[in-house]
Amino acid sequence: MTFLTLSKIQKSFGAVQVVRDFDMTIEKGEFVSFLGPSGCGKTTVLRMIAGFESPSGGEISIDGRSQANLKPNQRNIGMVFQAYALFPNMNVAENVAFGLKVAGKPKAEIDARVNEMLGLIKLDHLADRYPYQMSGGQQQRVALARALAPKPQVLLLDEPLSALDAKIRVSLREEIRMIQQQLGITTVFVTHDQEEALSISDRIVVMNGGRADQIGSPFEIYNRPATRFVASFVGTLNLIEAKVIDPAANRIAIGDQAITLREPLGAVKAGDTVSLALRPEAGSIAEGAKGDTALTGKVVSSNFLGSVIRTRMKVGDAVISFDMFNAPGLSPPAVGETVTLRFTASDLLIIRE
Amino acid sequence: MKTNRLLAWVAIAIGVVYFIVPLIGTFEFSLRMRRGEYSFDAYQSVFSDMQFRATFGYSMLMAFFTIIFGILLVVPTAYWVRLRLPQIRPVVEFITLLPLVIPAIVIVFGYLRLYNSSSFIPLTNSTSGTNALLMLSYITLSLPYMYRAIDTAMRSIDVATLTEAAESLGARWPTIMFRCIFPNVMSGVLSGAFITFAIVMGEFTMAALLNRPAFGPYLQLVGANKAYEPSALAIIAFAITWLSMGLLQLVSRLQKTAPRKA
Numbered sequence: 029m030t031f032l033t034l035s036k037i038q039k040s041f042g043a044v045q046v047v048r049d050f051d052m053t054i055e056k057g058e059f060v061s062f063l064g065p066s067g068c069g070k071t072t073v074l075r076m077i078a079g080f081e082s083p084s085g086g087e088i089s090i091d092g093r094s095q096a097n098l099k100p101n102q103r104n105i106g107m108v109f110q111a112y113a114l115f116p117n118m119n120v121a122e123n124v125a126f127g128l129k130v131a132g133k134p135k136a137e138i139d140a141r142v143n144e145m146l147g148l149i150k151l152d153h154l155a156d157r158y159p160y161q162m163s164g165g166q167q168q169r170v171a172l173a174r175a176l177a178p179k180p181q182v183l184l185l186d187e188p189l190s191a192l193d194a195k196i197r198v199s200l201r202e203e204i205r206m207i208q209q210q211l212g213i214t215t216v217f218v219t220h221d222q223e224e225a226l227s228i229s230d231r232i233v234v235m236n237g238g239r240a241d242q243i244g245s246p247f248e249i250y251n252r253p254a255t256r257f258v259a260s261f262v263g264t265l266n267l268i269e270a271k272v273i274d275p276a277a278n279r280i281a282i283g284d285q286a287i288t289l290r291e292p293l294g295a296v297k298a299g300d301t302v303s304l305a306l307r308p309e310a311g312s313i314a315e316g317a318k319g320d321t322a323l324t325g326k327v328v329s330s331n332f333l334g335s336v337i338r339t340r341m342k343v344g345d346a347v348i349s350f351d352m353f354n355a356p357g358l359s360p361p362a363v364g365e366t367v368t369l370r371f372t373a374s375d376l377l378i379i380r381e
Numbered sequence: 382m383k384t385n386r387l388l389a390w391v392a393i394a395i396g397v398v399y400f401i402v403p404l405i406g407t408f409e410f411s412l413r414m415r416r417g418e419y420s421f422d423a424y425q426s427v428f429s430d431m432q433f434r435a436t437f438g439y440s441m442l443m444a445f446f447t448i449i450f451g452i453l454l455v456v457p458t459a460y461w462v463r464l465r466l467p468q469i470r471p472v473v474e475f476i477t478l479l480p481l482v483i484p485a486i487v488i489v490f491g492y493l494r495l496y497n498s499s500s501f502i503p504l505t506n507s508t509s510g511t512n513a514l515l516m517l518s519y520i521t522l523s524l525p526y527m528y529r530a531i532d533t534a535m536r537s538i539d540v541a542t543l544t545e546a547a548e549s550l551g552a553r554w555p556t557i558m559f560r561c562i563f564p565n566v567m568s569g570v571l572s573g574a575f576i577t578f579a580i581v582m583g584e585f586t587m588a589a590l591l592n593r594p595a596f597g598p599y600l601q602l603v604g605a606n607k608a609y610e611p612s613a614l615a616i617i618a619f620a621i622t623w624l625s626m627g628l629l630q631l632v633s634r635l636q637k638t639a640p641r642k643a
Contacts, residue, residue: 115543
């Protein structure tokens with residue numbers, strides 16, 4: 029059931045258009061991430077949903093109700109900010125109770141809800157603490173509890189993990205996802221961190237230049253990038269230029285090595301150049317490696333990255349990276365060594381935009 | 382290096398002597414009312430003077446209203462400028478600095494031209510109107526200090542994000558202002574209030590030209606007609622100012638070290 033609808037949203041600041049024709053529907057209880065680089069318009073879309081910015085065009089509706097004439101304090105939306113934004117003059121319990129007090133709820137109901145929320149974020153023992161007495165991770169959990177306390181229809185998270193250190197980010201993002209699933213609340217999460225988006229989202233919107241380049245599940249976004257931008261932004265990817273040899277037979281050449289693609293080449297002619305994408309983890313140089321396609325090249329570098337060893341090899345003018353899982357007995361290929369990379373032809377994607 | 386250090390100490394010593402010696406001299410003179418021995422007779426005379434009590438009380442009351450109305454003018458202005466109109470901040474800063482460069486006598490003459498008994502807003506027609514005019518004049522005089530103190534306090538909190546957080550939780554402007562912003566800029570408000578208090582207690586020009594019974598004109602009157610009491614009053618005025626400055630220091634120190642409680 030469609031719950032949050034964004035129809036043809038536009039936003040301009042003066043002459044600069046930051047959001048263009050943004051269309052999207054979000055289901056009730058869904059966790060959607062807006063992923064993209066700085067300045068791609070993801071936060072602007074979020075702020076338009078919250079009511080802090082007015083769209084220059086288009087419409088936003090929640091549960092069938094247009095939000096056009098509603099001020100931020102009239103929308104039933106909870107928001108968590110990157111900078112926590114806890115009220116410094118209030119302790120944890122007072123912060124969580126703020127929205128309920130504003131709504132004029134009875135004291136008994138407020139107390140019960142505050143206790144419930146503090147239990148949910150496992151900070152019941154810190155109810156009397158002030159924001160300055162807590163770590164960043166704890167403050168952000170309180171901010172989450174505060175946003176959830178008035179039972180909002182939609183939860184908006186504006187890069188809530190960006191200010192935290194790596195370990196806390198991982199644990200808190202899992203906690204956010206768990207709480208979201210537990211409450212079944214429709215959530216929009218803005219991030220520039222692809223790992224965050226891939227790990228906790230039902231769907232991801234990859235944004236570029238104010239548009240949604242691709243909307244899909246993390247699996248689709250990672251494995252089937254629709255555009256060159258999505259392919260290069262999400263994960264590490266080899267972008268390879270190849271020459272078309274025989275369009276009818278899907279035959280192309282990388283350097284002087286011809287291979288057959290699984291995906292149809294479409295409206296191209298012999299001699300045209302096509303862009304192909306291959307994930308580093310898709311191929312293997314191990315003996316007996318599976319794969320219907322092979323490319324042979326010379327190793328130009330080999331870097332130890334902990335769990336994997338990333339090796340780069342040259343095939344014609346193209347440089348292709350591939351990963352090998354680290355193992356105690358593994359000896360990485362030496363620079364200058366000739367290796368054969370095997371992979372499945374269907375892993376080689378044609379990038380059309 | 383040692384010479385530089387020595388010169389620095391000499392400069393400080395000269396400064397201290399320049400400020401302290403006249404003060405010691407004034408204090409010493411204020412104790413000489415009784416012939417042949419030191420006494421606090423001058424202070425006793427000042428405190429028992431009905432006019433002292435009346436003018437001191439009047440100025441205290443004016444300071445109180447100046448602070449209240451000054452806060453009600455400056456806090457929302459500084460908040461609004463930070464939140465919605467940051468581009469006009471230099472203009473507002475310039476306007477708030479004007480009372481420092483325009484002499485008080487020029488301002489008060491301007492007021493008298495604008496608000497005299499034959500003008501559209503004849504504030505000087507009544508005592509209460511003149512009192513209101515004097516209070517507004519004091520707000521103008523204290524504006525450079527009050528605005529800066531509050532603006533600096535606002536800079537220490539993320540006004541925009543706190544406002545948005547409160548709005549997303551359903552709060553309206555009065556709630557945001559008085560429950561989320563005001564308690565967090567209290568140190569700046571208090572700093573501005575103490576400076577305003579010190580200014581109002583010693584102000585002469587505006588009170589004298591508006592013919593109001595304030596403490597400043599009383600100081601001048603006593604200074605012109607008596608010998609020892611003016612010195613005692615000078616010391617009392619210094620004590621009031623120092624007390625205000627001390628409280629200001631205390632508040633800013635508490636702000637740095639203690640939690641911002643409501």
